[in-house]
Amino acid sequence: MKHLKTLILVLLAAALSYSCQKSNPITVIPEPVECSPKHGNFNINAKTYVCFENISGEDHEFMKLINHSYRDFFKLTPSLGDKTSCKKNYILFEINEKRDEAIGDEGYTLNVTPRHIIAKANTSAGLYYAFQTILQMTYPDKTAKSKKTTVPCAKIVDYPRFAYRGAHLDVSRHFFNVKFVKEYIDLMATYKLNKFHWHLTDDHGWRIQIDKYPELTRKGAWRPQRDTWDTLHPVLPEEPMTYGGFYTKDQIREIVEYAAARHIDVIPEIEIPGHCSAILAAYPQYACDNYPYTVAVGPYWPPKAIMCAGNDDVITFYKDVLSEVAELFPYPYIHIGGDEAFNDNWQVCPKCQQRIADKGLADEMALQQWLMNQLEKHLKDLGKKAIIWDDIVSDDMVNMSTIMCWQGPKAAKTAAKHGNDVIMCPTTHCYFNFYQRDPKEEKQLCMEGLITLEKAYEFDPMPKGLSEKYQKHILGGQCNLWTEFINTPEQARYMIYPRICALAESVWTAQDHKDWKKFQDKVAMHTAFRK
Ligand code: ACM
Ligand code: ZN
Numbered sequence: 345m346k347h348l349k350t351l352i353l354v355l356l357a358a359a360l361s362y363s364c365q366k367s368n369p370i371t372v373i374p375e376p377v378e379c380s381p382k383h384g385n386f387n388i389n390a391k392t393y394v395c396f397e398n399i400s401g402e403d404h405e406f407m408k409l410i411n412h413s414y415r416d417f418f419k420l421t422p423s424l425g426d427k428t429s430c431k432k433n434y435i436l437f438e439i440n441e442k443r444d445e446a447i448g449d450e451g452y453t454l455n456v457t458p459r460h461i462i463a464k465a466n467t468s469a470g471l472y473y474a475f476q477t478i479l480q481m482t483y484p485d486k487t488a489k490s491k492k493t494t495v496p497c498a499k500i501v502d503y504p505r506f507a508y509r510g511a512h513l514d515v516s517r518h519f520f521n522v523k524f525v526k527e528y529i530d531l532m533a534t535y536k537l538n539k540f541h542w543h544l545t546d547d548h549g550w551r552i553q554i555d556k557y558p559e560l561t562r563k564g565a566w567r568p569q570r571d572t573w574d575t576l577h578p579v580l581p582e583e584p585m586t587y588g589g590f591y592t593k594d595q596i597r598e599i600v601e602y603a604a605a606r607h608i609d610v611i612p613e614i615e616i617p618g619h620c621s622a623i624l625a626a627y628p629q630y631a632c633d634n635y636p637y638t639v640a641v642g643p644y645w646p647p648k649a650i651m652c653a654g655n656d657d658v659i660t661f662y663k664d665v666l667s668e669v670a671e672l673f674p675y676p677y678i679h680i681g682g683d684e685a686f687n688d689n690w691q692v693c694p695k696c697q698q699r700i701a702d703k704g705l706a707d708e709m710a711l712q713q714w715l716m717n718q719l720e721k722h723l724k725d726l727g728k729k730a731i732i733w734d735d736i737v738s739d740d741m742v743n744m745s746t747i748m749c750w751q752g753p754k755a756a757k758t759a760a761k762h763g764n765d766v767i768m769c770p771t772t773h774c775y776f777n778f779y780q781r782d783p784k785e786e787k788q789l790c791m792e793g794l795i796t797l798e799k800a801y802e803f804d805p806m807p808k809g810l811s812e813k814y815q816k817h818i819l820g821g822q823c824n825l826w827t828e829f830i831n832t833p834e835q836a837r838y839m840i841y842p843r844i845c846a847l848a849e850s851v852w853t854a855q856d857h858k859d860w861k862k863f864q865d866k867v868a869m870h871t872a873f874r875k
Pocket of ligand 1: 683
């Protein structure tokens with residue numbers, strides 16, 4: 345009897361300490377919509393089952409990826425099963441049999457108890473985000489160097505504020521290899537970003553294989569190696585073209601597939617009609633003039649190079665290029681540039697002036713509209729849609745593409761009222777090539793401008809004062825990483841993180857649910873984990 349009493353007391357004490365174990369703080373970025381911490385932890389160990397329910401067809405990729413990432417992250421091999429294998433000590437990923445309208449296409453619910461973790465969603469994207477949340481919930485334990493991995497008990501309901509949550513990478517000013525591009529995509533996936541904007545062409549290098557125009561990568565992808573970006577001097581005839589690179593079609597397919605598995609769409613950008621020195625170095629016949637264009641080296645401003653909009657071969661060139669690009673990228677949107685097209689050459693080019701006259705256009709701006717419209721029609725024939733920088737926005741614009749707003753909310757509001765969809769990436773909050781602290785204290789040379797972490801965190805993609813009727817046109821936002829001063833993966837990592845966390849929370853979490861103080865604590869935890 346005495347023994348029985350002792351046994352009961354011991355069991356009670358054990359049960360109590362089990363359920364009241366101090367939980368780790370929950371430091372998920374972006375902040376979930378609802379997160380109710382509960383007592384206790386779920387312990388992931390070598391006996392933990394990972395189970396899947398209602399996963400079918402192509403979603404099997406999801407199971408493979410979870411299995412793989414789980415091994416990678418926890419250094420454990422999970423026992424796999426379905427719902428019937430789940431008795432205790434399991435993590436279940438289940439697609440809802442009946443759609444849960446409250447969480448939409450990308451949301452999920454998570455129930456963590458000491459016995460199990462149950463993640464439910466309407467889609468595998470939702471389950472993938474649930475998995476990212478589970479991983480982040482273990483971060484503090486990782487910093488404690490503990491082998492045991494604990495997930496604090498909680499109930500979470502989560503879904504994004506915006507459908508478009510992006511990050512851009514300029515691979516023209518400096519080239520980044522496939523390995524780094526995948527790392528960038530992994531970082532995006534960690535923070536539930538879902539659109540990778542790949543800036544593949546610019547004055548400083550053409551980075552995508554196009555079979556019909558081989559000179560683009562034979563010549564247009566290479567320039568002399570210079571130590572600094574500070575001074576521009578023309579390329580000398582004897583200088584070897586040793587800096588550069590490009591992605592083969594196979595590499596592009598590999599990256600698109602890699603991103604798709606992580607629920608990230610890839611948006612290629614072919615910059616039209618300016619920022620084209622690399623094209624003109626390879627195909628000088630597409631210029632308005634006879635200037636000896638080279639792939640640009642160092643600061644090149646203002647970029648005078650522009651393709652001749654009066655030359656029918658230029659239209660054919662762009663259509664051919666876009667056709668090959670469209671085949672490589674399954675996402676319906678292709679970015680066709682349109683920014684900073686300095687049209688001085690068009691003003692004095694007989695062919696461009698002839699086009700303006702033939703088409704009854706008002707001026708050179710209208711000529712650019714006309715050119716972009718030709719290419720939008722071509723994309724439409726290919727089953728694709730265009731994204732264009734906001735330089736094209738005006739009160740009387742005739743264009744129905746999605747507008748990417750880098751210049752601020754004014755253009756965004758005009759475009760939205762006009763009926764165009766809009767993606768926000770204003771220089772005020774989203775240009776992560778700008779300084780992140782006082783330049784005097786900064787080791788890294790940056791583009792002039794200051795976006796501290798706090799400033800980045802203040803970003804609200806919804807332009808102030810836009811009436812409710814037009815708000816549906818604001819699809820979301822993205823950060824931009826222009827790489828004039830970013831030569832290496834190490835520098836790119838330094839510039840993008842942790843500001844990418846601020847961007848992620850700004851596009852996922854409701855503005856009034858954001859909390860700068862809490863965010864700083866979370867970032868500290870994430871940073872410790874990354875080290
Ligand atoms: C841009 O920064 N010119 C899009
Ligand atoms: Zn011309």
